Amino acid sequence: MSLAAASPLVLVGAGKMGSAMLDGWLEQGLAPAGVTLVDPGAGDHLKDYLARGATHVARAGEVSVVPAVVILAVKPQMMAEVLAEVRPIFGPETLVVSVAAGTTLAALEAGLGAAAIVRVMPNTPAQVGRGMSVCVGNDKVGEEGRALVTALMSAVGETAWIDDEALIDAVTGVSGSGPAYVFLMAEVLAEAGRAAGLPDELAARLARQTVVGAGELLRLSPLDPATLRQNVTSPNGTTFAALQVLMGEGGMKPLMEKAVAAATARSRELAG
Structure with missing residues (x-):
């Protein structure tokens, strides 16, 4: 589906994740003139979007169009206030997409009423077009809505759908929090290299490029991770x-397993 179907699009929250998604959408052909940014600040990070024709307002109540899509990219603690502001601006065909961690479909429905709502768990590699987004919608979301959300999230990486919202907590534990696990691996691999006698800069470079290269090989290879691991491993080497x-x-x-279980449990706690 063409991203033109997402216009007019209202993006509530233009922080790192919101901006990363918007960059992907604009690159894939979404017209800047059809975008309204709702953000209390007018920082330097908005200047490029405004120069290209996007509109900026400080609060959702100032939006002057009936949006086809509203993207909620705000912190969970701000959500109740944002929902109250957003509810009056959308029409019967507006699709609401939330990328806020810990905010359930039930909570979104309570704030928005009878709206078509999709909850998405993205991750930070969306900033470089290599994200993983998992989506779940309420019963108001039809095939066209699913196709539109898939098109939006595929602009910043890969997309998958689940039917059971309860699985979002495990998704959070694997892919939502997962980039931090990989960054930690690069961090401790560099530290281990320093402990083995390598100069600091070389150890950091070796660790970074090893993680980057292995990730790209995993992405491009048809082989599963276990086979790739075995291919590197010589007997008794x-x-x-x-x-x-x-x-x-x-x-x-x-x-x-313990790490993912801990993240999953915390995700359930935050969802209340």
Whole structure:
């Protein structure tokens, strides 16, 4: 589906995630003149959008169009106030998309009434067009709505749909929080290189490029991660020795299971 169907689009919250999504949409052909940015500040990060024809207002109540799509990209603690402001501006065909963590469909419906609502869990690689977004909609969202949200989120990475909203908490634990796990791996890999005697700058460079390169290989290869790992591992070689530690008792698998479980549990707590 063409992104033209998303216009007029109202983006509430032009922070890092909101701006990353908007950059992707504009790159994929969404007309800037059809975009209204709702943000209390008018910082430098908005200047380019305004120069290209987008409109800026400080509050949702100042929006002068009936939007085809409203994107809610605000912090969860701001959501109740934002919903009260947004509700009067949308029409019967408006699609509401929330990327706010921890705000359930039920909470969104309570604030917006009988609206078509999609809840999306994106992640920060959307900033470079490599995001992973998982979507779940209420029963007001039809096939056209799903197709439009898929088109929007595919502009910043890959998109998947689930039917059970309860799975969003596990999604948060894997892909929502997951980039931090990868960044931590690069961080501790560099520290391990320094401990092995490498100069600081070289250790950091080796760790960064190893994570970047392995990720790109994983993205482009038709092979699954286990096979790619095995292809690097010679019997009784150096990688084999390292994996005996990482895959041993108390190694990466149980640690990652605990980490994802902790993030999943916290996501449920935040959702109330």
